[in-house]
Amino acid sequence: MNIKNIILIGFMGTGKTKVGKLLAKRLGRKFYDSDKLIEEREGKKISLIFQEKGEAYFRWLETQVIAELSSIPEGTAVIATGGGVVLNETNLGYLRQHGVIIALMASPEEILQRVSADKNRPLLQVDDPLGEIKRLLAERSPLYAKADLSVDTDRITPPEVVDKIITLLGH
Structure with missing residues (x-):
């Protein structure tokens, strides 16, 4: 039996929250x-945090919460972590201390289909959301x-996904 905490990372729309809730319940x-x-x-x-205080402030808050x-x-x-948690190596260091890190992956097209109706995705409020997803995925x-x-x-x-x-x- 794995004794570590289970950390889910991955791009927005890959299922971290839904899968995380189900996985926690099962375990x-x-x-x-x-x-x-x-x-x-x-x-x-x-x-709103992005809009009012910017991405840098949000990333700072994220590191505090991850710690x-x-x-x-x-x-x-x-x-379940935010999609950009990996942008700060410190975050992964914190998470790796007491957890097994699992990346949930999906194609850009699948991601767009899953998140297109959600207007609370600040990084996708652009003219070409699929292009932005591809760009961010290539970076991350x-x-x-x-x-x-x-x-x-x-x-x-x-x-x-939980079964996988x-x-x-090995549970």
């Missing part, structure tokens, strides 16, 4: 979502590749 662990914790702390949506999440006792949590993919494990979420349901993760972890 009897508590679920944490770093983006939700930031929103609770600031009292506003991430899109706190890294102190959760081992084997008790499933943690080498960082997601630093995960301990990777699961492709294209064309499968969140419960199927549990199999990979």
Whole structure:
């Protein structure tokens, strides 16, 4: 039985929150979502934080929350992170201390289909969202590749992703 916390990383729309909640329930662990914790702390949506204070401020907040999440006792949590958590190497260092990092991956087209209706995605409020997804994925993919494990979420349901993760972890 893996005693570490399970950390989900990956681009927006890859299923980190949905899969994380289901995985935590299946394993009897508590679920944490770093983006939700930031929103609770600031009292506003991430899109508003980006708009009012900028991405740099948001990334600073994110690192504070990740540092706190890294102190959760081992084997008790499933943690979903924001898509850009990998942009700061410090974040991965914190998470790796007490967790196994699993990257959830999806194609740009699948991601766009999943997030196109969500107007709270500040990085996609552009003229060419598919192009922006491709650009950001090209930038972040080498960082997601630093995960301990990777699961492709294209064309499968969140419960199927959970099954894959549990199999990979040997639970």
